[in-house]
Amino acid sequence: xxxxxxxxxxxxxxxxxxxxxxxxxxxxxxxxxxxxxxxxxxxxxxxxxxxxxxxxxxxxxxxxxxxxxxxxxxxxxxxxxxxxxxxxxxxxxxxxxxxxxxxxxxxxxxxxxxxxxxxxxxxxxxxxxxxxxxxxxxxxxxxxxxxxxxxxxxxxxxxxxxxxxxxxxxxxxxxxxxxxxxxxxxxxxxxxxxxxxxxxxxxxxxxxxxxxxxxxxxxxxxxxxxxxxxxxxxxxxxxxxxxxxxxxxxxxxxxxxxxxxxxxxxxxxxxxxxxxxxxxxxxxx
Numbered sequence: 001x002x003x004x005x006x007x008x009x010x011x012x013x014x015x016x017x018x019x020x021x022x023x024x025x026x027x028x029x030x031x032x033x034x035x036x037x038x039x040x041x042x043x044x045x046x047x048x049x050x051x052x053x054x055x056x057x058x059x060x061x062x063x064x065x066x067x068x069x070x071x072x073x074x075x076x077x078x079x080x081x082x083x084x085x086x087x088x089x090x091x092x093x094x095x096x097x098x099x100x101x102x103x104x105x106x107x108x109x110x111x112x113x114x115x116x117x118x119x120x121x122x123x124x125x126x127x128x129x130x131x132x133x134x135x136x137x138x139x140x141x142x143x144x145x146x147x148x149x150x151x152x153x154x155x156x157x158x159x160x161x162x163x164x165x166x167x168x169x170x171x172x173x174x175x176x177x178x179x180x181x182x183x184x185x186x187x188x189x190x191x192x193x194x195x196x197x198x199x200x201x202x203x204x205x206x207x208x209x210x211x212x213x214x215x216x217x218x219x220x221x222x223x224x225x226x227x228x229x230x231x232x233x234x235x236x237x238x239x240x241x242x243x244x245x246x247x248x249x250x251x252x253x254x255x256x257x258x259x260x261x262x263x264x265x266x267x268x269x270x271x272x273x274x275x276x277x278x279x280x281x282x283x284x285x
Contacts, residue, residue, distance in 0.1 A: 006041065009034065009038050009041045009042070010041070012027050012031060012038075013041070013045050013058070016054065016057055016058070017054070028061060028064070031061050031064075031065060032064060032065060034065075035065060036066060036069070038065065039062055039065060039066065039101070039102065042058050042061060042062050043062065043102045045058060046058040046059060046062070059100070059101070062101045062102060063101050063269075063270075064269070065101075066097070067098075067101075067269075067273055070097045070101065071273060071276060071277065073094055073097075074091070074094050074095065074277055074280065075280050077090055077091050077094055078091065078251075078281055078284045079284065081284070082248050082251050082281075082284075083246070083247055083248070084247060085181060085184035085247065086184070087247060088177075088181075088247040088250060088251060089109070089181050089184075090105075091251050092177060092251070093105040093108060093109070093161060093162065095160070095161075095251075095254060095255065095258070095277070096108075096160045096161055096162040096163075098160075098258065098270060098273065098274065099157070099160045099162075099163065100160070100162060100163075103162055108161070108162050108165060111165055112165070112178075112181055112182060112185065113185065115144070115182055116182045116185035116186055118139070119135055119136065119139045119186070120186060122135050123135055123136070123186050123188065129189075129205050129206070130205060132188055133188070133203045133205075136179065136182065136183060136186075136188060136190070137179075137212065137218035140175075140178065140179055140182070140218065141214075141218035142217075142218075144168060145168050146164075146168050146169065146170075146175055146178060146214075147168065147169050147175075147217065148169065148170070148171070148172065148175065148214070148215035148216070149170060149171075153171070154260065154261050154264045155261065156258060156261040156262060156265075157170075158170040158171045158261070159171055159174060159257045159258045160174075160258075161174060161178070164177075164178060165178065171215075171257055172198055172199040172200070172213075172214050172215040173192070173199035173250065173253055173254060173257065174254070176192050176199055176200070176201045176214045177192075177250070177254075179201055179214065180192060188203075189204040189205075190202070190203055191203075191204065191244040191245070192244070192245040192250050193211065193242055193243065193244065194241075194243075194245035194249050194250070194253060195226060195230070195241050195242060196230060196233075196235050196241060197229075197230070197233055198213075198215065198229065199214070199253065200212065200213060200214070200226065200242075201214050201218075202244060211226060211242070223242060226241075226242055248281065248285050251281055252278065252281050252282060252285065255277050255278045255281060256278065258270075258274050259271055259274045259275060259278065
């Protein structure tokens with residue numbers, strides 16, 4: 001980037017505070033014209049800003065510039081297939097770019113690596129498969145204090161893996177994904193259960209499948225309790241409701257959660273873009 005472009009971008013950033021709607025429209029249009037060359041400076045200014053409203057405005061501008069590229073990146077990942085935990089992890093972190101377009105995915109992979117390393121030796125030296133499960137649940141839900149966000153359930157932050165890792169709270173499916181991605185690193189048999197309304201975790205031993213509620217601090221629950229929950233919410237329980245979910249189904253449900261969250265706040269641009277992602281994921285299902 002040459003010096004004149006850099007000065008122009010800095011001037012445009014300061015104009016974001018102008019109250020005149022026409023100035024705002026002109027600034028956003030010019031940023032769109034400048035394209036991805038403007039993103040590094042915008043990202044820097046966003047990180048230095050003290051106003052949440054200004055951070056959100058800059059984030060939206062970066063999103064409008066980068067959305068097309070992120071959609072293409074996501075489509076490439078889905079085209080290669082989402083059939084295992086590593087592929088699911090890559091897809092989920094790419095999905096995070098709809099909330100944070102400048103996300104450095106490798107940093108979050110390292111965060112998961114570091115978290116799993118903290119209990120790696122405990123897991124390795126514990127012979128009991130049931131005790132390994134308890135160590136993981138204790139670590140995630142007690143020591144790290146991951147929890148469900150019941151106060152602001154539909155906040156999009158609860159549906160993005162990176163934000164859930166940072167904030168330690170989120171939707172049931174995202175809390176489950178944290179456990180499953182850590183479990184993948186430690187070779188533990190944790191799986192997702194795509195139960196209607198409320199996503200669950202499952203832990204598989206040699207003779208049983210244990211259901212776990214990630215939204216309730218990793219509490220163990222029975223099949224009867226899940227069936228009662230479904231009936232109470234007007235759903236006739238079926239065997240497939242409590243079976244292990246594959247990675248493609250998990251990804252699709254994550255996208256749908258985001259669509260619902262952004263529809264709640266009337267972010268039509270993101271809803272439309274996420275619907276494109278949903279079509280891409282469902283076509284490859």
